[in-house]
Amino acid sequence: MFEKKDDFASADNHSAETIVGSSVKLKGNLKSDGDININGSVSGDIRTKASVQIGGSASVVASIKAKDVYVSGVVQGNIEAKDTLQISETGKVYGDIQAGVLVVSPGAIFTGKCAMPETKKEIDIEPLMEIEEENPEKEKSGKK
Amino acid sequence: MYYYILNPASGGGRINKIQDRLKARLKELGIAGEFVKSIGEGDVTKLTQLGIRKGYKTIVAVGGTGTINEVINGIGKSDIAVGIIPIGRQNDLAHSLGILDWQTACNILAARKIDILDVGRVGKKFFITSVNIGFGAEITSQRPQEDSLLHKTKYYRHAFSWSSKFKPQKAILNFNDDFIAETDFFNIQISNARFSENQPVDTKSNLLDILITGKMSGLNSLKYIMDPEKLKPQKRPDISLFRAKRIAINTQKPLDVAIDGSIACKTPIVCEISKRKLKLIVARKKAPAKTEPKPKTTKK
Numbered sequence: 001m002f003e004k005k006d007d008f009a010s011a012d013n014h015s016a017e018t019i020v021g022s023s024v025k026l027k028g029n030l031k032s033d034g035d036i037n038i039n040g041s042v043s044g045d046i047r048t049k050a051s052v053q054i055g056g057s058a059s060v061v062a063s064i065k066a067k068d069v070y071v072s073g074v075v076q077g078n079i080e081a082k083d084t085l086q087i088s089e090t091g092k093v094y095g096d097i098q099a100g101v102l103v104v105s106p107g108a109i110f111t112g113k114c115a116m117p118e119t120k121k122e123i124d125i126e127p128l129m130e131i132e133e134e135n136p137e138k139e140k141s142g143k144k
Numbered sequence: 145m146y147y148y149i150l151n152p153a154s155g156g157g158r159i160n161k162i163q164d165r166l167k168a169r170l171k172e173l174g175i176a177g178e179f180v181k182s183i184g185e186g187d188v189t190k191l192t193q194l195g196i197r198k199g200y201k202t203i204v205a206v207g208g209t210g211t212i213n214e215v216i217n218g219i220g221k222s223d224i225a226v227g228i229i230p231i232g233r234q235n236d237l238a239h240s241l242g243i244l245d246w247q248t249a250c251n252i253l254a255a256r257k258i259d260i261l262d263v264g265r266v267g268k269k270f271f272i273t274s275v276n277i278g279f280g281a282e283i284t285s286q287r288p289q290e291d292s293l294l295h296k297t298k299y300y301r302h303a304f305s306w307s308s309k310f311k312p313q314k315a316i317l318n319f320n321d322d323f324i325a326e327t328d329f330f331n332i333q334i335s336n337a338r339f340s341e342n343q344p345v346d347t348k349s350n351l352l353d354i355l356i357t358g359k360m361s362g363l364n365s366l367k368y369i370m371d372p373e374k375l376k377p378q379k380r381p382d383i384s385l386f387r388a389k390r391i392a393i394n395t396q397k398p399l400d401v402a403i404d405g406s407i408a409c410k411t412p413i414v415c416e417i418s419k420r421k422l423k424l425i426v427a428r429k430k431a432p433a434k435t436e437p438k439p440k441t442t443k444k
Contacts (some may be wrong), residue, residue, distance in 0.1 A: 022358070032387075040327075
């Protein structure tokens with residue numbers, strides 16, 4: 001009951017190459033080769049080959065493109081996650097999303113379109129069984 | 145032949161106590177050379193330029209980080225190698241390169257393994273470790289001139305009290321002209337090497353590491369004063385970390401800027417990785433210990 005709720009930005013910080021602290025307001029194109037953790041305010045574009053974590057106190061007005069994206073704060077913009085997109089119970093996403101795997105926790109808010117690209121698979125559908133209908137009038141005439 | 149520049153002021157005059165032993169050890173190792181002493185601020189840079197004019201190919205800074213910084217700023221475009229014998233109060237660079245004390249330094253000089261390191265630049269001033277603006281620069285100017293326990297205690301007490309009164313300053317930072325950050329900060333540290341417990345020092349990344357610290361509690365401020373590495377950025381939400389080749393910093397009012405441990409100028413500044421690289425004599429990396437097979441014992 002009193003367990004600490006998931007806050008993605010406070011977890012796994014040790015591997016982040018870029019951390020936007022809670023007192024920072026950032027404008028522009030944020031590019032990195034490593035993980036990006038955001039606890040402050042960002043407007044613009046966010047691009048990385050690794051993961052993006054949006055902390056509970058973060059406010060992001062930007063398009064995000066990354067391998068994995070974890071949202072605990074507010075994002076106004078489109079998100080494209082090559083692998084995984086997770087929206088936690090405190091996360092709010094207003095924009096279109098695209099992800100390989102989508103995880104939305106109870107309480108999360110998402111308003112937008114969602115696309116989950118997958119490879120086309122051929123589905124075999126067995127033909128329906130043919131059932132001959134019984135004609136009561138024919139049977140009666142036959143019997144006579 | 146080696147050109148040794150001794151800074152008598154480093155380490156509270158420690159060189160005077162070890163000078164004879166140092167010279168004897170260097171002679172034993174076959175790397176004796178010319179010894180010169182600086183007499184005041186800026187003198188190490190002039191002596192470096194003199195050593196280059198004399199034709200020396202290796203210049204050794206005998207002192208702390210400040211002494212090394214002056215040597216780097218005296219090299220110019222010459223292709224000489226720089227060695228370090230650490231005897232100053234601040235030996236962060238030497239220690240991070242495995243040069244722990246003057247005895248180790250002598251062996252490292254004799255082995256002469258050279259590594260190429262990035263050099264940072266703030267205007268016309270070069271730096272090898274870090275630039276600090278804010279609390280870091282303020283405590284740099286208050287650093288005790290002597291190394292005694294009394295002076296250190298006074299310094300820490302003053303710094304602790306000062307840190308609780310320090311008001312966060314406003315700054316605007318422009319990273320590579322790609323993005324701009326606006327923030328209130330307690331300290332901005334621009335480093336030539338990645339400072340992370342889990343990663344080795346990386347002074348060849350061609351990138352600056354920028355650490356912006358928000359307001360800290362008195363206890364964390366004390367940890368920061370005693371050892372900045374103890375303040376783990378990974379667990380505090382009011383810390384920001386960036387990497388960039390170039391950063392322009394503007395503050396609401398001009399603030400002191402400390403470069404490699406000495407106040408050098410005021411904001412606004414532009415800090416970037418220089419095209420110039422530094423040839424530095426460093427410790428060899430230890431090879432993994434080979435476990436020898438245990439000898440077989442025959443039972444009687």
